[in-house]
Amino acid sequence: MDLRSSRADTVRAFGTLSLGAGFLTSLLTMPSSSDGLKPQILAAFLILTGIGLRIEAAITDRKS
Secondary structure, three states, X not given: OOHHHHHHHHHHHHHHHHHHHHHHHHHHHOOOOOXXXXXXXXXXXXXXXXXXXXHHHHHHHHHO
């Protein structure tokens, strides 16, 4: 296994983990409206980061 493929697999795993954490944060804070908007902003950043990492892994994997 070459280094580029290994890096793409690692980035893809972190992207999936970030997506999962973002969706979980969003779902857990949805029923409670007393916390304000801060958890939803965190969830949005996690989801966007996860999407970006998954796209980066796809582009890197396609080049190899």
